[in-house]
Amino acid sequence: MAQATADHGEHEATTTGLNHRKMLMWAFLGSDCMFFGSLIATYLVYKGRSLEGPLPIDVFSIPTTSVSTFVLLMSSMSMVLAYSALRRNRMKTFRVWLASTAIMGMTFLAFQVFEFRVFANHEVVVDCHAPIGELSIVELSVRNDKTVGCEATGHDEVEKQVGLTPKTNLFGSTFFTLTGFHGAHVTLGVIWLLTMFFLSFKKGMVTPERNLDLDLAALYWHFVDIVWIIIFTVVYLFGVFPGFA
Amino acid sequence: MTQESQAIQHEAAHPTPGTYFKIAMVLSILTAIEVGIFYLEFLSYGIIPILVLLSGAKFILVCMYYMHLKFDDRIFSTMFVAGLITAAGVTLALMTLFSFFA
Amino acid sequence: MASAVGAVGAAGHASTESGVWSWITTVDHKRIGILYGVSAILFFLLGGSEAFLIRMQLASADADLISSGVFSQLFTMHALTMVFLAIMPLGAAFFNFLIPLQIGARDVAFPRLNALSYWLFLFGAILLNSSFVFGGAPDAGWFAYANLTSSTYSPGDSMDYFTLGLLVLGISSLAAALNFVVTILNMRAPGMTLMRMPVFTWMALVVSFLLVFALPILTVGLIELLFWRFFDMPFFSAEFGGDPLLWQHIFWLFGHPEVYILILPAMGIVSEILPTFSRKPLFGYTAVVFAGVSIAFLGFAVWAHHMFTVGLGPVAIAAFSASTMLIAVPTGIKVFNWMGTIWGGSLDLRTPMLFAIGFIALFTIGGLSGVMHAAASSDAQQQDTYFIVAHIHYVLFGGAIVAVIGGIYYWFPKFSGHMYNETVGKINFWLMFLGMNLTFFPMHFLGLDGMPRRIYTYDANMGWDLWNGVATMGSLVLGLSFLIFIYNMVTSWLNGEPAEADPWDGRTLEWSIASPPPEYNFEEIPIVYDRDAWWAEKRGKVQHGVPVGGGSGEEEHSIHMPQPSYWPIVVSIGLIIASYGLVYNSGNFIVATIGLLVGIFGVYAWSFEPVNDPE
Numbered sequence: 013m014a015q016a017t018a019d020h021g022e023h024e025a026t027t028t029g030l031n032h033r034k035m036l037m038w039a040f041l042g043s044d045c046m047f048f049g050s051l052i053a054t055y056l057v058y059k060g061r062s063l064e065g066p067l068p069i070d071v072f073s074i075p076t077t078s079v080s081t082f083v084l085l086m087s088s089m090s091m092v093l094a095y096s097a098l099r100r101n102r103m104k105t106f107r108v109w110l111a112s113t114a115i116m117g118m119t120f121l122a123f124q125v126f127e128f129r130v131f132a133n134h135e136v137v138v139d140c141h142a143p144i145g146e147l148s149i150v151e152l153s154v155r156n157d158k159t160v161g162c163e164a165t166g167h168d169e170v171e172k173q174v175g176l177t178p179k180t181n182l183f184g185s186t187f188f189t190l191t192g193f194h195g196a197h198v199t200l201g202v203i204w205l206l207t208m209f210f211l212s213f214k215k216g217m218v219t220p221e222r223n224l225d226l227d228l229a230a231l232y233w234h235f236v237d238i239v240w241i242i243i244f245t246v247v248y249l250f251g252v253f254p255g256f257a
Numbered sequence: 258m259t260q261e262s263q264a265i266q267h268e269a270a271h272p273t274p275g276t277y278f279k280i281a282m283v284l285s286i287l288t289a290i291e292v293g294i295f296y297l298e299f300l301s302y303g304i305i306p307i308l309v310l311l312s313g314a315k316f317i318l319v320c321m322y323y324m325h326l327k328f329d330d331r332i333f334s335t336m337f338v339a340g341l342i343t344a345a346g347v348t349l350a351l352m353t354l355f356s357f358f359a
Numbered sequence: 360m361a362s363a364v365g366a367v368g369a370a371g372h373a374s375t376e377s378g379v380w381s382w383i384t385t386v387d388h389k390r391i392g393i394l395y396g397v398s399a400i401l402f403f404l405l406g407g408s409e410a411f412l413i414r415m416q417l418a419s420a421d422a423d424l425i426s427s428g429v430f431s432q433l434f435t436m437h438a439l440t441m442v443f444l445a446i447m448p449l450g451a452a453f454f455n456f457l458i459p460l461q462i463g464a465r466d467v468a469f470p471r472l473n474a475l476s477y478w479l480f481l482f483g484a485i486l487l488n489s490s491f492v493f494g495g496a497p498d499a500g501w502f503a504y505a506n507l508t509s510s511t512y513s514p515g516d517s518m519d520y521f522t523l524g525l526l527v528l529g530i531s532s533l534a535a536a537l538n539f540v541v542t543i544l545n546m547r548a549p550g551m552t553l554m555r556m557p558v559f560t561w562m563a564l565v566v567s568f569l570l571v572f573a574l575p576i577l578t579v580g581l582i583e584l585l586f587w588r589f590f591d592m593p594f595f596s597a598e599f600g601g602d603p604l605l606w607q608h609i610f611w612l613f614g615h616p617e618v619y620i621l622i623l624p625a626m627g628i629v630s631e632i633l634p635t636f637s638r639k640p641l642f643g644y645t646a647v648v649f650a651g652v653s654i655a656f657l658g659f660a661v662w663a664h665h666m667f668t669v670g671l672g673p674v675a676i677a678a679f680s681a682s683t684m685l686i687a688v689p690t691g692i693k694v695f696n697w698m699g700t701i702w703g704g705s706l707d708l709r710t711p712m713l714f715a716i717g718f719i720a721l722f723t724i725g726g727l728s729g730v731m732h733a734a735a736s737s738d739a740q741q742q743d744t745y746f747i748v749a750h751i752h753y754v755l756f757g758g759a760i761v762a763v764i765g766g767i768y769y770w771f772p773k774f775s776g777h778m779y780n781e782t783v784g785k786i787n788f789w790l791m792f793l794g795m796n797l798t799f800f801p802m803h804f805l806g807l808d809g810m811p812r813r814i815y816t817y818d819a820n821m822g823w824d825l826w827n828g829v830a831t832m833g834s835l836v837l838g839l840s841f842l843i844f845i846y847n848m849v850t851s852w853l854n855g856e857p858a859e860a861d862p863w864d865g866r867t868l869e870w871s872i873a874s875p876p877p878e879y880n881f882e883e884i885p886i887v888y889d890r891d892a893w894w895a896e897k898r899g900k901v902q903h904g905v906p907v908g909g910g911s912g913e914e915e916h917s918i919h920m921p922q923p924s925y926w927p928i929v930v931s932i933g934l935i936i937a938s939y940g941l942v943y944n945s946g947n948f949i950v951a952t953i954g955l956l957v958g959i960f961g962v963y964a965w966s967f968e969p970v971n972d973p974e
Contacts, residue, residue, distance in 0.1 A: 027551075041336075041337055043575055046344050049575075052344075078292045088323055091323070179592055185593055234324045238315075249304075
């Protein structure tokens with residue numbers, strides 16, 4: 013993190029001329045690729061193997077997640093602008109961009125908490141006159157429910173709360189583990205960025221000469237963003253795609 | 258080459274805020290296309306390669322410019338890409354073994 | 360632990376400070392290397408005692424020395440201890456002590472991170488072993504296959520000790536691996552190109568990359584196992600559509616690279632010993648290096664050969680069979696190059712050389728039975744029998760341990776400053792060689808006779824008494840050879856003759872400085888003109904190095920060494936409190952949170968601790 017070693021500029025007195033800490037960060041990111049890769053692999057291996065719903069097609073709301081994806085993408089932009097401002101010693105601009113990056117990160121997390129809660133309280137509404145072939149697994153189970161189902165109640169439309177939790181099915185386990193660990197990465201990033209933000213008010217802690225400290229935080233932040241780019245496509249978009257359900 | 262001239266060259270290589278902003282616009286547009294394409298039902302399975310390409314493009318843009326891999330030493334790219342390829346290989350191998358594509 | 364540390368400190372290691380506190384706060388790579396080594400040997404003795412109990416139980420048919428439940432704990436903990444608490448940290452001990460010396464550096468790139476790795480290793484090891492006291496050790500085998508590990512079949516806390524212990528050890532190894540990647544790439548002395556690096560350092564680099572890429576897979580598997588047990592998330596539950604086989608795939612995706620993580624340092628050690636005592640440069644240096652690199656690459660593509668009998672289907676079996684056989688090629692290249700190194704050399708058969716040659720013989724036997732397993736149809740007969748047990752002990756004992764003991768003898772003068780007793784060393788070797796073959800060779804016969812592994816006793820009619828008896832006799836000889844080893848180490852360290860800087864006419868840079876090395880290692884950072892840099896300099900091939908400081912004309916007296924720090928141990932204590940909180944009764948989250956807060960506090964304090972800054 014914000015180690016008190018001085019940054020010697022771009023060229024270092026090391027064998028490769030590269031900074032130790034920057035190399036450590038890149039090796040760590042390579043390792044973290046494997047971490048998220050394994051989580052995504054588990055998710056994909058179990059895709060379509062859940063025995064009961066709700067499934068992605070039941071719970072995902074692409075418009076909502078598109079907004080949070082957009083927020084995270086824009087936080088990457090403000091991160092890089094904060095870095096650029098610091099290098100040119102524009103401290104006020106730097107602080108504005110850094111704070112907005114952290115705020116967008118928190119917005120993304122808020123979206124995630126909201127989404128998790130909605131999934132957990134998922135309501136299934138079934139039109140009893142709809143053709144059975146068009147119903148998803150979970151809709152079918154509600155339709156045929158012995159207490160609130162169509163035949164049991166005789167209503168035209170029935171509803172039941174079928175929440176998605178990590179325990180519900182394989183989709184719930186793999187989805188919440190993957191996105192939960194991504195959320196944990198974002199949380200750590202927000203704490204890191206806020207630390208840098210408050211340090212910048214202390215003299216000599218965040219300076220253009222020591223831009224490497226911010227550079228490392230930025231690399232981490234962008235990495236968390238690109239992991240989400242993959243999760244959004246592979247989990248959300250492919251998840252709702254009918255051919256993949 | 259002296260250290261200073263290297264540093265100056267490096268400085269010149271870093272893009273301006275304007276470039277960063279333009280890249281953000283491209284990223285937004287690509288995301289919008291992704292979401293838009295998703296609702297075009299006639300594409301059917303065709304959306305899979307399109308979405309893979311689009312998100313791959315976003316991924317590469319962020320790596321190259323925001324994470325400035327384009328301007329940094331190849332060692333960094335090698336370490337990162339090695340992790341990326343291994344992760345992709347492991348994922349594809351496991352999907353194959355669990356008959357995902359069957 | 361404290362007494363062992365005290366003994367090492369009292370033995371007069373060349374350092375400005377001594378006493379327990381100086382060892383707790385040390386960030387000196389040489390001291391951390393010694394801490395790793397001493398702890399690993401202690402855990403090795405523990406794992407060895409567990410193996411000895413197993414052999415006593417199996418010495419004859421229908422024995423009832425140990426109950427079946429305790430037996431399961433013993434074989435599980437024996438494997439976990441040997442793999443994660445003995446061989447891996449012994450490798451780490453060599454990495455720590457040798458890499459900065461071999462590349463001409465004053466320390467590793469991140470000294471405090473290095474200390475963190477050690478303390479996390481020690482506390483993780485204690486966490487794992489404390490399960491013996493708190494209600495029973497893990498007993499599902501070291502690869503802990505699902506369903507055995509579910510909360511139904513492993514109801515107590517034992518598997519949680521396994522999960523959290525390995526998670527903590529994983530963080531330790533990952534931190535160390537990242538540290539060594541940066542150290543090796545970034546801290547080489549001027550002139551030391553990659554292809555001038557000693558082979559040991561090369562293998563350390565390869566192992567570090569293997570750890571960086573393989574450990575996260577295990578981490579994910581352990582997290583899923585933890586969530587499965589703690590929160591009933593149905594990761595491996597068949598009744599939810601889950602597949603217990605996924606655990607096997609994840610485990611071996613990590614587990615097979617792990618095999619090379621264990622053996623490649625040993626190959627590096629042997630590649631250092633053989634040329635020195637053959638008075639010849641290593642034969643085919645480039646081939647040996649690239650063989651090591653390609654073993655690492657292939658190591659990621661062979662994992663399912665541990666699972667040939669689970670029903671993978673013919674295509675997958677053929678593919679994994681072929682990739683496994685392919686690994687024999689780079690391994691064979693290495694073996695032939697070692698023989699090429701010995702061939703025509705003027706051999707000096709001192710103790711380290713005997714161990715190195717013994718390694719080639721024993722490892723080749725293990726390698727050959729490995730190729731037998733690669734043939735899937737033959738493997739179907741050998742799966743889960745003592746034939747497998749024989750194979751892994753030939754590669755991990757005959758390979759890794761024999762090479763590591765040889766390495767300890769080879770570098771003993773360097774890290775202790777004393778000479779070991781040559782006669783006792785040779786007795787040590789021959790007893791170990793004899794005991795090793797007596798113990799493990801008969802297991803080939805037992806396995807082909809159909810004796811399954813992990814059974815706690817067997818019927819007298821099976822006809823397995825004879826070879827089991829021989830194996831148990833062999834384990835007595837092995838135990839004796841280890842007592843002799845410990846005796847030689849302790850007496851030599853206390854009373855051995857003082858060692859010269861370069862007792863073997865060594866080839867690499869660590870022999871160019873005093874034994875034991877001063878805290879700052881090199882007065883002047885050496886300039887490297889050749890492979891076998893120190894030989895080249897001694898043979899007068901190069902003019903003497905010009906002093907090169909930190910790059911900017913440093914003064915003679917301004918060698919900056921990193922300052923001691925106690926934050927690494929504070930962070931480790933925080934993490935270990937958190938782990939105990941999670942383990943206790945399947946999750947005491949208040950304790951876990953307190954531990955986490957201590958850890959976070961430690962990380963912040965660490966970040967703002969003023970470090971020795973040259974400016």
